[in-house]
Amino acid sequence: MIRLALAFTLFLLAAPAFAISDPNEALPDPKQEARAVAIGEQLRCLVCQNESIEDSGADLARDLRHIVRQQVAAGKTDQQVIDWLVARYGNFVRLRPPFEASTLLLWGSPVLALAGGAAIVLLARRRQGESPPPLSDAERKRLRRLLDT
Amino acid sequence: MTSPDRPRHESAMRRRLLLFGPFAAVLAAGGAFYVMLERETEGRFDPRGVPSMLIGKPVPTFTLPGNPGFASADLRGRPIVVNWFASWCAPCLEEAPVLMDLKRAGVEIWGIAYKDRPDATAAFLAGHGDPYAKRADDQPGRVAIDWGLTGVPETYLIDPAGIVRWRYVGPLTTDAIAGELQPLLRRYA
Numbered sequence: 366m367i368r369l370a371l372a373f374t375l376f377l378l379a380a381p382a383f384a385i386s387d388p389n390e391a392l393p394d395p396k397q398e399a400r401a402v403a404i405g406e407q408l409r410c411l412v413c414q415n416e417s418i419e420d421s422g423a424d425l426a427r428d429l430r431h432i433v434r435q436q437v438a439a440g441k442t443d444q445q446v447i448d449w450l451v452a453r454y455g456n457f458v459r460l461r462p463p464f465e466a467s468t469l470l471l472w473g474s475p476v477l478a479l480a481g482g483a484a485i486v487l488l489a490r491r492r493q494g495e496s497p498p499p500l501s502d503a504e505r506k507r508l509r510r511l512l513d514t
Numbered sequence: 515m516t517s518p519d520r521p522r523h524e525s526a527m528r529r530r531l532l533l534f535g536p537f538a539a540v541l542a543a544g545g546a547f548y549v550m551l552e553r554e555t556e557g558r559f560d561p562r563g564v565p566s567m568l569i570g571k572p573v574p575t576f577t578l579p580g581n582p583g584f585a586s587a588d589l590r591g592r593p594i595v596v597n598w599f600a601s602w603c604a605p606c607l608e609e610a611p612v613l614m615d616l617k618r619a620g621v622e623i624w625g626i627a628y629k630d631r632p633d634a635t636a637a638f639l640a641g642h643g644d645p646y647a648k649r650a651d652d653q654p655g656r657v658a659i660d661w662g663l664t665g666v667p668e669t670y671l672i673d674p675a676g677i678v679r680w681r682y683v684g685p686l687t688t689d690a691i692a693g694e695l696q697p698l699l700r701r702y703a
Contacts, residue, residue, distance in 0.1 A: 411564065411664040424629065425664070428655055453662040457564045 390427070392434050401437045404446050405430055409460050417460055566670075566681035567662050573676050574660035578650035580632070584624060588648075589672045593679075593702045595623045595695070596670045597646070597686075598658065600630040601638035603666045609685035613645035616691060621699065625649045628658055628666045671695060673702040 392398040402419055408429065410421035418426040418433070429450070436446045450458050462468045500508065553559035568574070577585040589596070597613060599606040617623055625646035627635040632651055639646070652658055661670070664683065671680035680698050682690055 424655070425659075428659060432659065451567075453567060453659060454664075455565060455567045455662070 390430060390434070392438055394438075397437050398434075400443065401430075401434045404437070404443050405433050407447065407460055408433070408450060409458050411454060411458065560683075564664060564683070566678070568670070568678040569681065571678055573672055573678055574657070576657040576660065578626065578652055578657060580627070580648075580650035581636070582648060583650045584648050586676070589624070590674065590676050592622065592674050593699055594672045595621055596626060596672055597623055598626050598628050598661075598663055598666050598668045598670075600628045600666045601634040602630065603628075605685040606638075606667045607642065609667050610642040610645075612686050612688060612691070614643045615688070616686070616695075617645040621695075622647050626657070627651045627653075628663065629653060629655045669695075671698055671702070 392401060405419035406417045408418045410416045410418045410423055410426040410429075412423035412425050413421050416426075418429045432450075433446055436449065441449075447459065456462060462471065464472050550559060573586045573589050575586045577583075595616070597609075599609070613623060623645050625648070627649065630638075630651065630653065632653075635649070635651065639649075655663075661668075667685055669682040669686050670678055673679050679702060680694065682694070686695075
């Protein structure tokens with residue numbers, strides 16, 4: 366029973382290694398490996414473009430995972446590793462695009478949507494408060510005629 | 515007479531706007547999608563296109579073995595087209611005759627085989643024609659990452675100063691050669 370529990374605990378401890386298909390790819394230091402996984406999850410696989418390099422089975426993604434791990438082991442910061450890849454593949458390699466002039470609309474869209482919704486609500490509120498305009502003479506005459514018949 | 519009538523007129527306008535506004539929006543979106551599709555089939559728009567970071571920059575430094583192999587420093591003195599390919603890549607097969615035509619037109623093409631066994635590369639070139647003045651092999655695919663390669667085939671134009679001027683992703687077409695590559699070759703000749 367104890368042996369089983371031990372095996373199960375070891376299995377759980379190995380969880381980070383399962384993020385990639387080949388356990389041989391993982392760094393021996395679990396702390397460094399966790400950092401490499403965190404970096405890799407922010408990087409787009411250029412072959413299957415909607416997957417991160419950690420999730421992708423493509424050859425290029427494996428090469429990039431390897432490079433990320435090499436650089437993490439060499440003591441580079443997260444930012445340095447990401448910058449290294451951005452220098453080669455552009456901001457497209459980042460799954461979370463940076464906030465800059467060309468992405469202003471992208472990052473601003475929630476704010477825009479909120480402002481638009483608020484404007485609609487405010488306009489609707491104000492319109493509800495207004496009393497209807499008084500009837501014109503012609504309308505009053507027409508109303509009387511309708512009521513009389 | 516006119517002033518008390520105005521609000522009613524306004525609300526009729528609003529109703530019309532509410533009725534036709536969504537129609538107009540759908541029509542505009544449809545038009546935009548149509549233009550996108552049209553351009554995609556013509557090859558003028560690629561939703562998966564990734565701009566190369568190398569344009570306007572020097573070729574990344576490398577030295578590769580091959581037949582006879584070459585280094586970044588060799589890409590000097592005249593415009594050279596560098597084509598990344600592999601024997602295992604089906605679009606490269608499609609591209610082969612286009613590259614042979616380009617060679618016949620007098621353009622100097624150098625090839626880099628990506629993650630390919632040299633014997634498989636040689637067999638591929640023997641079977642489908644060898645358009646390359648020089649060939650290098652990037653078997654580990656490490657130099658490819660410095661180029662920002664996203665797959666094969668990809669084609670680059672290097673100017674006489676060793677600056678990357680153009681990148682084309684996917685099998686080279688005669689349209690891309692006539693419309694994009696030839697004008698650049700003339701400019702950097």
